[in-house]
Every structure is written in C-alpha cells, then in structure tokens.
Amino acid sequence: MGDQAVPADYKRFIEKKVNKMLRLQQRLDSSYEKADDQTLIEIIVQAKKTLGEKVVVLGHHYQRDEVIQFADKTGDSLALSRYAAEQEKALYVVFCGVEFMAEAADILTNDRQKVILPDLGAGCSMADMADIDSVELAWKELSQITDMDAVIPITYINSSAAIKNFVGRHNGAVCTSSNAASVMRWALGADDKTGSAGPELVREAKKRGRKVFFFPDQHLAINTAWKMGFSPSDNVLYDPETDCGGIERGALADASFILWKGHCSVHQRFTVAQIEYFRNRHENSVVMAHPECSNEVVKEADTVGSTDAIIKAVANAPRGSHIGIATEVHLVNRLAKAHPDLHIECLDPILCPCATMNRIDLPHLAWIMENLTADKVHNQIVVDEIIKEGAKTALEKMLQIV
Ligand code: SF4
Structure with missing residues (x-):
C-alpha cells in the first residue's frame, strides 16, 4: 500500500498512539499504597456493592488470586470481551487483564460502556513486539519482492487494536489459540475436501499460491502450520530489526507462512x-502445553491447547494423574487447588507469571473501584473509531470462519 492510500485520520491516530506510548500510570494516592490487604479488600467489596449492576469485573485466567477473587467472570481474552458486550447494564467494565484485552472489549462493547484497565502498565510483551509502524513498513518492503495480493494477514488476538485494524483493512482475520488452524485454512484457500491437515491440504494450499503473514507470535503460527502438515521450510521469519525482515526473495517465493518474529x-x-525432568520423576505422567511454547516443547507434550483446552483436559484427567503444565503459573496453581485429587505442577521450576498482567494488584483495583462510586473514571481504554472499524471487521471475519 503506497503512502497516498493511508487516510489522514489514520495517520492522526498513529500520532496519538505514539503520544499514548509516553503516557504512564499515575502514582496512586498514598492511602492506597499504604493500606493493608484487608482494608483494600473492604474498599473493593463495598464499591462492588454500591455500584451493583453498573460494574462488571473481568479476570483473565493468568491474573493473580488476590484480584481474581473479585472477578464476576474469568476466562480468556475473547470470552471475557464477548461477556462484557452481553452485560449491557454494566456501564463500567473493569478488565483485570492486559491492554490488548481491554481494547478488544472496547471494540465489542456498546458506546455507553466504559472499559477500564486498573494499571496502564499492564501491557503484553508479545503484542508490543508488533507495533503498527513496523508492520506497515514490513508490508511495504515485502511488496517490493512479492505480490501482496496473494498475502493474507492474520493476527493473533494478542495484538494491539491498530494491528487488528491493519489486518481488517487488508482483508485478513483475527485468530485465537483455539481456532488458528481454521483461520489459516481459510486464508490459504483450502476447501473442505482437503481435510483439516495432511499432504493433500498442503498440496492444495501451495497450488493456490497464497501466503499467510502472521502477527505477532511466531510459535503459535509454527505449531499450527506443523499440525496442519507443513514443514519448517514452508515458513520464513520476518525480523523487524533487519532490512526486509532478513527475508530472501527465493525463500519467500517458496514459503506459505511469513512469521513475525514475536514471542510470549x-x-x-x-x-x-523440563519435560524430561518431570517425566523422569513421575510414571504415567501427562504433559500439557500451550501453543505459544516452542515447537520442540509442543512436539513433546501429550496435550496441546489454549487455556480453556488445558482447563478441560485437567478436569477430564484420571484421578491421581501427575500433570506437568507449560503455561502461566497462576492458572496452574489455581488448577492444582481446584483438583486436590490430581498432582499438578508448573513445568518451569522458577515461577513464570505474566509480569505485566500481574501489575494489577489490590491497591490499583481499590483505587479504580472506589473512584467509580463517585463516577470518577480513571484509566479508560478508548479505541479510536477509525481503528475500531477495521479491527471489528477482522474480528467478525474470524467469527464467520469458525
Ligand atoms: S502470558 Fe504472554 S501473551 Fe499472554 S498476556 Fe502475558 S506476555 Fe502477553
């Protein structure tokens, strides 16, 4: 896409986005910082009571326990955003997750609802790896060496609203970790006759000559392509730190997947x-991994799936099973607590929380909630209307496909 085709209001959005990047979480009033946990808990309980149906508190699966105890609904990012959209009486949606989740909620909720992120520092390091300027530049660079009409952009839901908008404007779609394979099959133009995986699907996809440009998580894309039957030589990695992503014209011509160099x-x-160490300690062990893990880890795991798939697999595991899980530690610890008949542990012996999501703590939640009782809204996440439009198109495309 040439410069002339970029709308002026979109350029203004980019400028605003840069300014927003400089915005920092304001220092909390010292009364919240100094208060003990019991006092903060009482403030939140009282505020929830006062606000009633006016507020809904959402807690992502990776959120810390002290915060998740106040969640009216727990889940993954898409499920929470869709839930928020259904709560039409809730004027305030307090999203205890990370920024891209709050943006998705703002896109899907109505104009009256205000989405709030209790700590503006709660970003997602993976989403931040694909910033809109770099993605626009990548598209332009690749257009010098390949026909971009045959390139379909797909973005993992773990991406900014600006990237979702970019994808929507270029006729692509959003995907989640549960539906990435279906969305990729659609993008490659595979029809129902080829099945969901295997040599025929690969052959047909290659015959059509389409390519998927996947943002921002290389691992979800690699694992999904591998599961569909593609080989590592069908992927090229776009490194935004290198000229033209470090991609050679010849390698690009043969590739079915262009992967943004991002990770969780x-x-x-x-x-x-870690898997070997766990298996050596337990007979009949079961290993479960999230598809954001590396392909080596995914290949070794017994079960691979989204947070919801892992939660279901644990619920269906035979009593007494030893389960080692490769995902965020707060979720793993909660599963262990909920299933005392199973032996569940996180495969990473050094705790691996989502550090940014865990910036949301009792003082920030108490500050947000108490101010809401006085109709003072802090940390509202507002997605620009022009960005919303394209992002919604990409989200709706996903919902049509799956
Ligand atoms: S766990 Fe990883 S992908 Fe999920 S919010 Fe945290 S940094 Fe982002």
Whole structure:
C-alpha cells in the first residue's frame, strides 16, 4: 500500500498512539499504597456493592488470586470481551487483564460502556513486539519482492487494536489459540475436501499460491502450520530489526507462512529438558502445553491447547494423574487447588507469571473501584473509531470462519 492510500485520520491516530506510548500510570494516592490487604479488600467489596449492576469485573485466567477473587467472570481474552458486550447494564467494565484485552472489549462493547484497565502498565510483551509502524513498513518492503495480493494477514488476538485494524483493512482475520488452524485454512484457500491437515491440504494450499503473514507470535503460527502438515521450510521469519525482515526473495517465493518474529516471554521459558525432568520423576505422567511454547516443547507434550483446552483436559484427567503444565503459573496453581485429587505442577521450576498482567494488584483495583462510586473514571481504554472499524471487521471475519 503506497503512502497516498493511508487516510489522514489514520495517520492522526498513529500520532496519538505514539503520544499514548509516553503516557504512564499515575502514582496512586498514598492511602492506597499504604493500606493493608484487608482494608483494600473492604474498599473493593463495598464499591462492588454500591455500584451493583453498573460494574462488571473481568479476570483473565493468568491474573493473580488476590484480584481474581473479585472477578464476576474469568476466562480468556475473547470470552471475557464477548461477556462484557452481553452485560449491557454494566456501564463500567473493569478488565483485570492486559491492554490488548481491554481494547478488544472496547471494540465489542456498546458506546455507553466504559472499559477500564486498573494499571496502564499492564501491557503484553508479545503484542508490543508488533507495533503498527513496523508492520506497515514490513508490508511495504515485502511488496517490493512479492505480490501482496496473494498475502493474507492474520493476527493473533494478542495484538494491539491498530494491528487488528491493519489486518481488517487488508482483508485478513483475527485468530485465537483455539481456532488458528481454521483461520489459516481459510486464508490459504483450502476447501473442505482437503481435510483439516495432511499432504493433500498442503498440496492444495501451495497450488493456490497464497501466503499467510502472521502477527505477532511466531510459535503459535509454527505449531499450527506443523499440525496442519507443513514443514519448517514452508515458513520464513520476518525480523523487524533487519532490512526486509532478513527475508530472501527465493525463500519467500517458496514459503506459505511469513512469521513475525514475536514471542510470549512466559511461554518461551518452557523447555524439553523440563519435560524430561518431570517425566523422569513421575510414571504415567501427562504433559500439557500451550501453543505459544516452542515447537520442540509442543512436539513433546501429550496435550496441546489454549487455556480453556488445558482447563478441560485437567478436569477430564484420571484421578491421581501427575500433570506437568507449560503455561502461566497462576492458572496452574489455581488448577492444582481446584483438583486436590490430581498432582499438578508448573513445568518451569522458577515461577513464570505474566509480569505485566500481574501489575494489577489490590491497591490499583481499590483505587479504580472506589473512584467509580463517585463516577470518577480513571484509566479508560478508548479505541479510536477509525481503528475500531477495521479491527471489528477482522474480528467478525474470524467469527464467520469458525
Ligand atoms: S502470558 Fe504472554 S501473551 Fe499472554 S498476556 Fe502475558 S506476555 Fe502477553
């Protein structure tokens, strides 16, 4: 896409986004910082009582226990955003997750609802790895060496609203960790006859000559392509730190997947050595991994799936099973507590919380909630209307596909 095709209001949005990047979480009033946990808990309980149906508190699966106890609903990012949209009486949606989740909620909720992120520092390191300027530049660079009409952009839901908008404007779609394979099959133009995986699907996809440009998590894309039957040589990695992503024209011509060089700082910590160590300690052990882990880890795991899939697999495990899980530690610890008949542990012996999500704590939640009782809204996440439009198109495309 040439410069002339970029709308002026979109450029203004980019400027605003840069300014927003400089915005920092304001220092809390010292009364919240100094208060003990019991006092903060009482403030939140009282505020929830006062606000009643006017507020809904959402807690992502990776959120810390002291915060999640106040969640009216727990879940993954898409489930929580859709839940928020259904709570039409809730004027305030307090999203105890990270920024991209709050943005998705603002896109899906109505104009009256205000989405709030209790700590503006709660970003997602993976989402931040694909900033809109770099993605626009990548698209332009690749258009010098390949036909971009055959390139379908797909973004993992763990991305900014600006990236979702970019994808929507280029006829692509959003995906989640549970539906990435279906969305990729759609993008590659595979029809129902080829099945969901295997050599025929790969052959047909290659015959059509389409390519998926996947943002921002290389591992989810690699694992999904591998599960569909593609080989590592069908992938090229786009490194935004390198000229033209470090991609050669020849390698690009043969590739079906262009992968943005992004990763999750939590899930990339898991290793095959941790799995081996766990299996050596327990007979009949079961290993479960999230698809944001590396392909080596995923290949070794017995079960691979989204947080919801892991929660279901644990619920269905035979009593007494030893289960080692490669995902965020707060979720793993909660599963262990909820299933005392199972032996559940996180495969990473050094605790691996989602550090940014865990910036949301009792003082920030108490500050937000108490101010809401006086109709004072702090930390509202507002997605610009022009960004909303494209992002919604990409989200709706996903919902049509799956
Ligand atoms: S766990 Fe990883 S992908 Fe999920 S919010 Fe945290 S940094 Fe982002």
